[in-house]
Amino acid sequence: MNDIGESAKKKAKRPSAERTAQRDPERTRAAILEAATREFAENGMGGARVDSIAERAGTNKRMLYHYFGDKEQLYLRVLEEAYISIRTAERALNIGTRSPEEGIGELALFTWRYFLQHPEFLSLLGTENLHRARWLRQSVRLKELHSHLIGELSQVLEEGKKAGVFIETADPLHVYLTIASLGYFYLSNQYTLSTIFGRDLITPANLDAWERHIVHVTLASIKR
Amino acid sequence: MNDIGESAKKKAKRPSAERTAQRDPERTRAAILEAATREFAENGMGGARVDSIAERAGTNKRMLYHYFGDKEQLYLRVLEEAYISIRTAERALNIGTRSPEEGIGELALFTWRYFLQHPEFLSLLGTENLHRARWLRQSVRLKELHSHLIGELSQVLEEGKKAGVFIETADPLHVYLTIASLGYFYLSNQYTLSTIFGRDLITPANLDAWERHIVHVTLASIKR
DNA sequence: CAAGCCGGTAACTAAACAGTTACTTGATGG
DNA sequence: CCATCAAGTAACTGTTTAGTTACCGGCTTG
Numbered sequence: 001m002n003d004i005g006e007s008a009k010k011k012a013k014r015p016s017a018e019r020t021a022q023r024d025p026e027r028t029r030a031a032i033l034e035a036a037t038r039e040f041a042e043n044g045m046g047g048a049r050v051d052s053i054a055e056r057a058g059t060n061k062r063m064l065y066h067y068f069g070d071k072e073q074l075y076l077r078v079l080e081e082a083y084i085s086i087r088t089a090e091r092a093l094n095i096g097t098r099s100p101e102e103g104i105g106e107l108a109l110f111t112w113r114y115f116l117q118h119p120e121f122l123s124l125l126g127t128e129n130l131h132r133a134r135w136l137r138q139s140v141r142l143k144e145l146h147s148h149l150i151g152e153l154s155q156v157l158e159e160g161k162k163a164g165v166f167i168e169t170a171d172p173l174h175v176y177l178t179i180a181s182l183g184y185f186y187l188s189n190q191y192t193l194s195t196i197f198g199r200d201l202i203t204p205a206n207l208d209a210w211e212r213h214i215v216h217v218t219l220a221s222i223k224r
Numbered sequence: 225m226n227d228i229g230e231s232a233k234k235k236a237k238r239p240s241a242e243r244t245a246q247r248d249p250e251r252t253r254a255a256i257l258e259a260a261t262r263e264f265a266e267n268g269m270g271g272a273r274v275d276s277i278a279e280r281a282g283t284n285k286r287m288l289y290h291y292f293g294d295k296e297q298l299y300l301r302v303l304e305e306a307y308i309s310i311r312t313a314e315r316a317l318n319i320g321t322r323s324p325e326e327g328i329g330e331l332a333l334f335t336w337r338y339f340l341q342h343p344e345f346l347s348l349l350g351t352e353n354l355h356r357a358r359w360l361r362q363s364v365r366l367k368e369l370h371s372h373l374i375g376e377l378s379q380v381l382e383e384g385k386k387a388g389v390f391i392e393t394a395d396p397l398h399v400y401l402t403i404a405s406l407g408y409f410y411l412s413n414q415y416t417l418s419t420i421f422g423r424d425l426i427t428p429a430n431l432d433a434w435e436r437h438i439v440h441v442t443l444a445s446i447k448r
Numbered sequence: 449c450a451a452g453c454c455g456g457t458a459a460c461t462a463a464a465c466a467g468t469t470a471c472t473t474g475a476t477g478g
Numbered sequence: 479c480c481a482t483c484a485a486g487t488a489a490c491t492g493t494t495t496a497g498t499t500a501c502c503g504g505c506t507t508g
Contacts, residue, residue, distance in 0.1 A: 274465080
């Protein structure tokens with residue numbers, strides 16, 4: 001959950017240093033980050049409480065401010081980590097190694113299942129957009145992270161067009177936004193939707209039906 | 225924006241009463257509701273400030289608590305009004321009067337354009353879902369409001385299936401969720417999306433392209 | 449083994465906050 | 479023309495909150 005190499009890197013002066021079980025800076029840091037992820041995801045930026053994060057992490061505010069500066073910087077770190085996680089997992093898919101149709105289907109399935117397993121990621125996106133990407137815009141770590149996705153998707157679409165299975169107007173950004181839209185809305189808005197339509201959207205049967213629906217819609221929209 | 229008939233209704237005792245320009249309960253009430261809509265949409269439930277709402281409405285907290293009880297009740301009223309507005313406009317569409325294909329296309333266009341013109345509605349949905357529909361669930365005014373939509377949509381789909389233009393597996397809730405997904409995600413997440421993909425999604429050309437994309441995807445997913 | 453450094457604790461502070469109370473103003477009806 | 483009542487004002491209160499400060503204790507190094 002956190003790169004242990006960091007302490008070794010900065011400590012040329014103290015090479016033999018191994019921390020005791022009681023004092024474990026890396027673990028405390030990781031615990032704060034994880035607790036903050038949950039707190040921000042559940043309550044948003046305005047609703048999140050610094051005291052609550054410290055308590056959840058099994059530590060106190062002093063450590064939180066020591067490691068992360070202030071509430072806003074901690075929030076940005078949480079957001080950055082969330083993006084890094086999904087883009088890293090996405091990259092490991094290697095959608096270009098299959099047939100174009102399978103590749104797109106795989107990406108749709110992966111995205112849906114990732115969203116399903118990481119509700120905190122969806123919440124964080126919602127919070128960040130409520131604030132018009134105020135903090136994400138300040139991030140300097142995320143410039144290169146996302147271009148790979150569009151590049152690889154673009155290649156798969158081109159391949160499909162050459163093979164005559166995809167329509168010529170299929171656009172990589174549009175395809176990704178379609179996949180993400182269908183997953184994001186269903187999950188992030190499940191509570192109001194279940195309430196107003198009087199149907200529990202989150203049962204296994206309904207989740208399964210929507211997963212198939214996403215793949216169906218995505219492919220139907222680009223197939224010749 | 226507010227029904228003026230209410231004051232006349234409760235005042236049999238004081239029939240000649242016409243308020244002066246200075247004292248205008250209905251207007252104050254409406255101003256608070258509108259100010260609250262903006263404040264909650266911009267800052268969420270946790271970030272919204274009661275003082276700020278009073279100031280935006282050109283009044284003070286005393287009036288706000290007098291008319292709406294407390295912050296939570298005011299928030300619920302805002303949310304209810306937002307739902308009533310979209311469902312009322314939707315009803316006026318009468319999608320059943322056209323051909324099935326045109327009817328679905330009209331619903332998709334309407335939904336997209338309504339979302340585009342009412343960003344505060346999308347924000348409120350996001351906030352309410354962050355809190356797992358905590359307040360919406362308490363609402364007693366919204367039970368009947370949404371069933372009409374699914375009923376009408378269901379009829380149009382049936383008609384299309386009989387005419388042989390729609391596939392047999394097309395489901396009314398799925399069709400509506402598809403339309404809403406594509407509009408909601410693009411707009412509500414425009415800030416993070418524009419940031420990470422380095423492309424401004426909100427230019428007239430891009431908005432127009434996405435509008436056409438929504439209609440295309442929706443129809444492609446149900447056409448035989 | 450002593451100095452000091454670093455991970456960690458807990459009590460504190462100033463500001464912001466939701467909600468309340470005491471008061472003012474002005475129109476109306478007896 | 480005065481008593482009443484509702485609309486509206488503004489200062490106040492107790493609590494919560496982000497951020498700080500003074501302190502503790504054990505490990506490492508000279």
